[in-house]
Amino acid sequence: MGKVKDILDFKGNAVYHVAPDVTVYHAIEVMCEKNIGGLVIIENGKMVGIFTERDYARKLILKGRSSKDTQIRDLMTTKVFTVTPDTSIEQCMRMMSDKKFRHLPVEENGELVGVISISDVVRMVINEQKSIIEHLEQYIAGQ
Template identity: 35%
Template sequence: MSIAVILSTKGTEVATIAGDAPLSQAVDELGSRRIGALLVMDGGEVSGIISERDVIYCLRKHGAQVLDWAVSRAMSSPAITVTPDTEVLSALALMTQQRIRHLPVVDDGQLKGIVSIGDLVKHRIDRIESEAEAMRAYIQSV
């Protein structure tokens, strides 16, 4: 199963922010939307990602003045991305190896969406439950 299947049900809306926006604006967006990451865009392309984790690490290391920094100074860059045809298990492995929780989905330089580890785990659980139900139905029919 590919990432495209997840985007077809989840949707393709992506919360973004400009790299020159103040980090305080990113904090406000993350909090008001109750999300864990924003894609940082530069000229229509993904230049990085700013996550709750990035903000916390900057605050811990440099103090509250980081809230006046440009997002580009605190973001993770380059963003690790996948394509719509990436298999879900491959994406999960990538997230585990890189210790990240969000993957922008890019195809031919165009942003197509974003998936979180929660999206991928939910998809896997739903699929496993569906397969188990099919097995139960098969066993009961025999």
């Protein structure tokens, strides 16, 4: 099975982020503009959290807060799990499933080098399965 670096090679290393003092409204605007479901929160050059659509729904909407009056720091998830480019796709799937989250920042030598999502992982698994099926079909046809 592939590794995180294979996903990053395919999708690129773009990391969309905001500061913890921006409003939730601004963060949602960025997420909408970039068509993504989560943002890394960066303060003084360091990752201090992650903010996702799930945080928005559970920590803002359900608690009756206003997105224009609430800062990201009040809602972001601060316990962020990360992976490296050499982490296997299988390990990512297990971590995402066990911990129930959909975004994984990728760090290498203490530097943030990308973010992968569950859809990136699923796409990789599907592509790998297609490749295996094609090889098996070729093998069977060659018999």
